[in-house]
Amino acid sequence: MQIVVDENLSLTDYFFSSFGEVTAYAGRGIYAENLKVADALLVRSVTKVTPKLLQDATALSPTHQRVKFVGSATIGMDHLDVEGLRAMGVIVANAPGCNAQAVAEYVVTAILMVQPKRALSDSFTLGIVGLGNVGTRLNRLAKRLGWRVIGVDPFVTHADIEQVTLAEMLPQVDAVSIHVPLTQHRANATYHLMDEQALALMKPDTILINTARGPVVKEAALLADFNLSQSSGEPIRSVVLDVFEHEPRISNTLLANLAIATPHIAGYTLEGKARGTEMVYQAFCQWQGIKPQLTLEGMLPSMPKLFDQKYSLLEQLPQLLPQISSMHADDLALRACLKQDSSGEQSIDPVDFDRLRRDYPLRREWSSYGDQG
Ligand SMILES: NC(=O)c1ccc[n+]([C@@H]2O[C@H](COP(=O)([O-])OP(=O)(O)OC[C@H]3O[C@@H](n4cnc5c(N)ncnc54)[C@H](O)[C@@H]3O)[C@@H](O)[C@H]2O)c1
Numbered sequence: 001m002q003i004v005v006d007e008n009l010s011l012t013d014y015f016f017s018s019f020g021e022v023t024a025y026a027g028r029g030i031y032a033e034n035l036k037v038a039d040a041l042l043v044r045s046v047t048k049v050t051p052k053l054l055q056d057a058t059a060l061s062p063t064h065q066r067v068k069f070v071g072s073a074t075i076g077m078d079h080l081d082v083e084g085l086r087a088m089g090v091i092v093a094n095a096p097g098c099n100a101q102a103v104a105e106y107v108v109t110a111i112l113m114v115q116p117k118r119a120l121s122d123s124f125t126l127g128i129v130g131l132g133n134v135g136t137r138l139n140r141l142a143k144r145l146g147w148r149v150i151g152v153d154p155f156v157t158h159a160d161i162e163q164v165t166l167a168e169m170l171p172q173v174d175a176v177s178i179h180v181p182l183t184q185h186r187a188n189a190t191y192h193l194m195d196e197q198a199l200a201l202m203k204p205d206t207i208l209i210n211t212a213r214g215p216v217v218k219e220a221a222l223l224a225d226f227n228l229s230q231s232s233g234e235p236i237r238s239v240v241l242d243v244f245e246h247e248p249r250i251s252n253t254l255l256a257n258l259a260i261a262t263p264h265i266a267g268y269t270l271e272g273k274a275r276g277t278e279m280v281y282q283a284f285c286q287w288q289g290i291k292p293q294l295t296l297e298g299m300l301p302s303m304p305k306l307f308d309q310k311y312s313l314l315e316q317l318p319q320l321l322p323q324i325s326s327m328h329a330d331d332l333a334l335r336a337c338l339k340q341d342s343s344g345e346q347s348i349d350p351v352d353f354d355r356l357r358r359d360y361p362l363r364r365e366w367s368s369y370g371d372q373g
């Protein structure tokens with residue numbers, strides 16, 4: 001069997017080499033040409049997989065049966081034409097929840113970094129938009145920190161989360177964190193969910209965090225929000241972005257105004273990435289009609305136990321974060337990539353953005369340091 005993989009997947013040899021030949025390419029560089037003799041394609045979020053891609057591959061090698069399994073080791077699926085692929089008989093799988101804990105920990109870290117004093121006060125209120133795998137994990141962490149949580153999700157109900165509409169939530173929270181899939185052309189679509197109207201409902205000092213997908217926050221509205229504060233002499237809103245509307249290109253006009261900017265690595269823990277591949281492996285085994293033999297058991301190195309259950313998360317995090325989080329360095333590394341582009345503006349080059357992601361020193365989740373949840 002021929003298996004084509006994005007080079008940015010973890011542990012592909014461990015999980016897949018017993019099935020056949022595994023060939024890796026840069027995720028943004030997987031073309032029909034690379035899939036001529038492929039049976040399975042394993043991607044992350046940067047490879048757009050459509051029926052056309054697979055049909056083009058078949059046209060290049062008509063005697064080969066085309067790709068029959070597409071696995072994405074990610075939570076998000078907006079890069080896959082799931083309906084179109086399934087309609088042509090392709091098995092499509094992703095990895096729901098694989099890096100949800102990583103993202104929840106990223107959000108708490110960002111809030112504690114941006115506004116430590118406010119976040120440590122007992123009246124801090126967090127708004128969570130999207131109460132799926134990430135949103136519910138974030139709710140759990142936030143409650144452990146003593147924060148009040150208000151959630152928005154038109155599709156689910158959680159007994160332990162106070163749920164309101166977006167318009168009701170935005171004026172009353174200290175931070176808003178976005179955890180919705182990117183959707184378009186349907187009821188409650190999330191494309192540009194955070195637009196001029198939504199930003200206008202927020203207090204000027206409400207922190208905005210987007211780790212979902214870039215186009216959920218309308219960049220032009222964000223820039224207008226910054227301009228409005230600047231022109232009235234007010235401090236600009238604290239905004240944390242891990243994803244960008246025009247990713248992988250980021251203009252300095254945006255970057256210079258962000259409190260924290262990271263290159264789409266909120267989910268990049270060793271655990272999150274490894275689980276993503278493991279979940280795709282499980283779906284792959286199901287497709288092959290075999291029982292999965294391999295697991296992550298014993299595959300991840302153990303870490304020193306830094307958390308002490310005698311103390312609360314709130315008491316320990318401020319001291320531990322400098323040791324267990326790379327957020328400050330991640331932000332600096334991204335800003336260090338600014339250079340003049342062809343239009344004479346300063347921006348982050350997509351090649352540098354992808355390099356930072358490929359070479360990212362994967363963080364560890366707090367449980368690996370002894371946090372028992
Ligand atoms: N930055 C990263 O590294 C990273 C990592 C993981 C996931 N993500 C992104 O985060 C998204 C959320 O992840 P998840 O695991 O929680 O997904 P999930 O599918 O478990 O949950 C998404 C939730 O959003 C809700 N939702 C949909 N439309 C909504 C709307 N208009 N308003 C409010 N809620 C709405 C859904 O009902 C669902 O409960 C993913 O789709 C992915 O794009 C990013």
Ligand SMILES: O=C(O)[C@H](O)[C@H](O)COP(=O)(O)O
Pocket residue numbers: 008044045046073074075076077099264267
């Ligand atoms: O949806 C997700 O799981 C993440 O956003 C995604 O996995 C980020 O990393 P990438 O797939 O681009 O490597």
